[in-house]
Amino acid sequence: EIVLTQSPGTLSLSPGERATLSCRASQSVSSSYLAWYQQKPGQAPRLLIYGASSRATGIPDRFSGSGSGTDFTLTISRLEPEDFAVYYCQQYGSSPPITFGGGTKVEIK
């Protein structure tokens, strides 16, 4: 089973700052199969990034994804008030087919 480890667990930042979130896989993951989601309290997750670096429809360009192999990164260039949320990485393809990371909470400092 591929385990995704996200760090840090919590990121305390101010609006306007840059956020860098890490997702590390226990085995190599195809970039095509790495996605990122945002979840706000009481809401369903929302797809942000697929294929490790492609933004989903309607996602602002301040969100970017990068990485390959076992190390992936989600970057929010300048935090807006609505970006404070929990972010999850997710991989597809190995047994089990889908796993999620434990999440990174981006909170207001």
Next chain:
Amino acid sequence: EVQLVESGGGLVKPGGSLRLSCAASGFTFSSYSMNWVRQAPGKGLEWVSSISSSSSYIYYADSVKGRFTISRDNAKNSLYLQMNSLRAEDTAVYYCARVEWFGEETDYGMDVWGQGTTVTVSS
């Protein structure tokens, strides 16, 4: 409008059963694989089960294998999760999510999610 609406959650005793439904609208349901994903209170996301568009391929997380059954009725634009032998650790919000293959059908993502239905297993 593309939409998924879950229903069927509730309070059930340990060992009991529950059937969740997910009604799809605004897209050609029969063309998409679907997932169930759950989230225990205060915890992260956990994939539960997947079903391909024609039900040919079905997968389960080890934590639910042998107890849960995923199915779909493309004529009714509906996805189901039959949950038997429920345990306290199955308590969670259950989401259905649409699978999209982006690009040249190479990149995977869950692009449409329902609002979730809450399952509580307690005596």
